[in-house]
Amino acid sequence: MFRVLLRIALLSLRRRLSRSLLVIAMIAMSLWGLLFMEGLYDGMTEQVIDNAIRSDSGDLSLFAREYRLDPGLERLLAEPAEIGRFLDEDSRVRSHVSRLRQDGLIATAHYSRNAVIYGVDLGAEDRHGRLASYLDAGAYDFGDKGRGALLGARLATKMKVTVGQKIVVSAQNSANDVSALSLRVVGILKTNNMALDENAVFIEMNKARELLMVPEGVSQLSVLLYNKEKVAAVQQGLRVRFPELDVLGWDELYPALRQGREMMEIFNLITSLLVFCVAGLGIFGVMLVSVLERLREFGIMLAIGTTFREIRTMVFVESFILGFSGYGGGVLLGGLTLLYFYNFGLDLTMFSAGLDAFGMDAITYALIRPSYFFTALAAVSVATLVSVLLPLRILKKARPIEAINKI
Amino acid sequence: MMFVHFAMKNIRAYRNRSLVTLLLTTLTTALLVFATAFMDGSHQKMLQNAVEIYPGYVQVTHQDFRDQPSLDNMIFDAKAVRQVLATTPGIAAFAARFESFVLFAGAEKAVGGMLTGIEPTAEEKLSRLASSLVSGAYLADHDGNQLYMGYELARRLKVKVGDELSFVGTGADYSFAADNLLVKGLFKTGLFEFDASAAFVSKGYFDQVMAAANYASHFIVLPANPSGADLLAAELNGRLDQQYLAESWRTTMAGLVQAMLVDSIFGYLTLAVIFIVIFFVILIYTWLTVFARMREIGVLRAVGTMPGQILQMLVTESVLLAMASVVLGGLIGGALAYYFHLHPIYFSFSEEQFKQYGLAASSMPTAFAPLVILRDMAVMFVLAVGSTLYPIIKANRVSPMEAIHHV
Incomplete structure (x- = not known):
């Protein structure tokens, strides 16, 4: 019986082919737009978060108690090797890296600015967060004598410093005296992490120890995991093992980025709701007219023994054919579009100054998440189902058998 | 004048369709007017703050x-x-x-x-x-x-x-x-x-x-x-x-100015996705109404009404509906823009984000600019009338005999 109903439904849709195609096109276009928008906006948000995680926070960071509130050399992680050993034994941990950090001043022969000095191990940083991939100019190497420095891109622009130029960094050391170090700029890093690009001067770890008179200890230990879903569990484990330390997730270190992600989720949800409500209205209009113009047809079917349940199934089948065809078209169009932007990205270089102000990459790569397609399927199903409920109610009340006698 | 009279009668005769079209176009116009006022207002406020605090x-x-x-x-x-x-x-x-x-x-x-x-x-x-x-x-x-x-x-x-x-x-x-x-x-x-x-x-x-x-x-x-x-x-x-x-x-502050431009572009991209669906729905509803009157159109053609006159009559209907909708939508959107211009919207949840981007603004007034509102209303009017043209032209191309026998 279902095959007969399916055939009748298909024939009905074919009879009003242009109208059916319009509804399918409407659903397909709305899905296409939504998928593109969701994938692109999520791509933007996640890229910014990824930059922050890779270049600074990791999935988790360990600090001495209250270092974040009052950063200074008197609050260091005294035993980074012990923490390192503990992390090495954890199979969920992909990598970890230590940094020494101090606020200071950077100066050229003509100009000076406040800066944050980071003592780092470049090899470890590259293995950890692929820091070398952010190199914008020069080389990713402090040189044989370790007298090179890598500068954040915006700091270099503001200082008007280029690769090869000399700089002097000065900062307060652990003896509360101001000490200075002359270095040569070997490279410029553009991480799109605004805090780093604006202020960071990366220098060799041993040079930083000399400058700051800190023979041991580090300010921060950044940890990356294989699986982001394990962050809470690893964080809890570290808190139990090292209760004297602050173990903070990336979202605690960058609350603005977490807020941005949450806002984007709400924004996408509202837009999707709006679009599917309107699309549902379109399906409703077509199904209502489709039911009303066939009252006599349904009356005859009822008169020859078709049950109302079978007619209802037929109407549902019609609307789901429309809905799922539109879904198929939208998924195909949207999926292909996302695939293109996933591979090649959306090049917004012409707005790079504006994107820099928001800490965004000039080329945005779209994300493709299975949830986009499942959510869209659920939304199309609900919109399709809800949009035929009223026409069916009207059909039931209209007493189709009486309609046979009407002209 | 005769066409206006006919158009008014037809709008009243197909009250439900007219109401849906009126509602959708009104909401869309109000949404565009308000969204533009919000985007312009928030950008002006952010720039004004950024400029006036110090630079x-x-x-x-x-x-x-x-x-x-x-x-x-x-x-x-x-x-x-x-x-x-x-x-x-x-x-x-x-x-x-x-x-x-x-x-x-x-x-x-x-x-x-x-x-x-x-x-x-x-x-x-x-x-x-x-x-x-x-x-x-x-x-x-x-x-x-x-x-x-x-x-x-x-x-x-x-x-x-x-x-x-x-x-x-x-x-x-x-x-x-x-x-x-x-x-x-x-x-x-x-x-x-x-x-x-x-x-x-x-x-x-x-x-x-x-x-x-x-x-x-x-x-x-x-x-x-x-x-x-x-x-x-x-x-x-x-x-x-x-x-x-x-x-x-x-x-x-060219970077910040460009950042606001990028934000506007993405805002309009989102609106475009919503508008595509809305105008598909208006197109579908116009299609349903026009084709429901196919026999009427056939009779008119058979008694000597010229296709151009029928076109004029249907377009007048669409123009009248669009005009009423954009005026209503403009008034609603304008009133909202005016209200929130006087009583800015407070975004406590995104304060961290604003701080990070150096915008120092968590309350955003909308911009109340009558000329911009009129421009948005004109855009919506063109789009609303434009979306009804395809079904009107298509129906007008059917021969009188085909139209009379249209089921």
Whole structure:
């Protein structure tokens, strides 16, 4: 019986082919737009978060108690090797890296600015967060004598410093005296992490120890995991093992980025709701007219023994054919579009100054998440189902058998 | 007139369809008007805050200062610039500043920051420094080594009002400059980075200690009409010596201006997705109505009505509906824009994000601009009428006999 109903439904849709195609096109276009928008906006948000995680926070960071509130050399992680050993034994941990950090001043022969000095191990940083991939100019190497420095891109622009130029960094050391170090700029890093690009001067770890008179200890230990879903569990484990330390997730270190992600989720949800409500209205209009113009047809079917349940199934089948065809078209169009932007990205270089102000990459790569397609399927199903409920109610009340006698 | 009469009758006869079209177009128009007002208003507010807190509407610098901000490219004859500014019409206020980066050292900590010499009384009209006072007092013109500093910088240095700290920097003549400063007041602008790095002294004192008498890194100028900043900058460039350059905030803050443009583009992209669906629905509803009247159209054609006249009648219907909808939508959107212009929307949940991007604005007024509202209404009118043309033209192409037999 279902095959007969399916055939009748298909024939009905074919009879009003242009109208059916319009509804399918409407659903397909709305899905296409939504998928593109969701994938692109999520791509933007996640890229910014990824930059922050890779270049600074990791999935988790360990600090001495209250270092974040009052950063200074008197609050260091005294035993980074012990923490390192503990992390090495954890199979969920992909990598970890230590940094020494101090606020200071950077100066050229003509100009000076406040800066944050980071003592780092470049090899470890590259293995950890692929820091070398952010190199914008020069080389990713402090040189044989370790007298090179890598500068954040915006700091270099503001200082008007280029690769090869000399700089002097000065900062307060652990003896509360101001000490200075002359270095040569070997490279410029553009991480799109605004805090780093604006202020960071990366220098060799041993040079930083000399400058700051800190023979041991580090300010921060950044940890990356294989699986982001394990962050809470690893964080809890570290808190139990090292209760004297602050173990903070990336979202605690960058609350603005977490807020941005949450806002984007709400924004996408509202837009999707709006679009599917309107699309549902379109399906409703077509199904209502489709039911009303066939009252006599349904009356005859009822008169020859078709049950109302079978007619209802037929109407549902019609609307789901429309809905799922539109879904198929939208998924195909949207999926292909996302695939293109996933591979090649959306090049917004012409707005790079504006994107820099928001800490965004000039080329945005779209994300493709299975949830986009499942959510869209659920939304199309609900919109399709809800949009035929009223026409069916009207059909039931209209007493189709009486309609046979009407002209 | 006859067509208007017919169109009105038909609109009344197909009340449900007319109502849906009216509702959808009204909502869409209101949404566009409000969204535009919100985007424009929030961008204006963000830019206004960013400009007025410190950078100002027009800056006069040495022409090479932006490319090479060194002590060699300062204004070395501030009196001459002052004279030009005093005699240029359209200027509400102006003052000289000298920016320098130094290392501040408290009893426990040393932090790099910006020490700027300002003319306190004139500065009150030019920036929000004075109104951002949170404790202590603002500077006076005759003040000596008294410091007005950012709240976050004071927190980092662990000093409060009445405490003493020292600074080390480079004088305008490249000499070593250092002195003790007394904290007179603390300010909080809401721009975290600024509050964490900026401190001010009176220019009289600064000139003495930094050997900067009659020097300035730049002049800040407030136009009598802030929206005419570009014109004023052009006027000043005609009057000032060629070694100086006047630039409006659109140039000095080009990155932020472009960021707002990018934000608008993505805002309109989202609206476009919603509008595509809405106009598909209007197209579908027009299709349903027009084809429901196919027999009527056939009869009209059979009794001698010309296709052009039928086209006119149907288009008039669509124009009347669109007109009523955009007027209604414009009024609703305009009323919302006006209300939220007077009562700005407060975004407490995105405060962190605004802080990170240096926007210092968590309450956003909408822009109420009647001309922009009229432009949006005109756009919606064209789109609403345009989306009904396809079914109207298609129905008008059917032959009279086919139309009469249309089921």
